[in-house]
Amino acid sequence: MNKPILKLQNISYSYHSLSGEVPALSNISFYVNQGEFLAVVGPSGCGKSTLLSLIARLLEPESGTISFQNPDGSLNYPGIGYMLQHDHLLEWRTIFRNITLGLEIQHKMTPEN
Helix, strand or coil: CCCEEEEEEEEEEEEEECCEEEEEEEEEEEEEECCCCCCCCCCCCCCHHHHHHHHCCCCCCCEEEEEECCCCCCCCCCCCCCCCCCCCCCCCCCHHHHHCHHHHHCCCCCCCC
């Protein structure tokens, strides 16, 4: 049996403001096995970007858990990046320099990059 490499269990998230609370995701659960391809589709405002931000740990879920099983068997959270539908690139940098910005910030640039 395949062991999931990504597992979301009962994930919920709401946005809070002075005018109130707006639920973005409620009780979302799914898993992805190694070698599978996943597409997240839906209308504008349904929570797709929120879901990706939670998986990338840019946001923390209000409830539920997100876990990774790396191919080497470790449970370390992998470094994840994703491109939003609007390309918030730094215009003064080349495409390559925009792509490697994360490595640069983490001081992980090498001559091979």
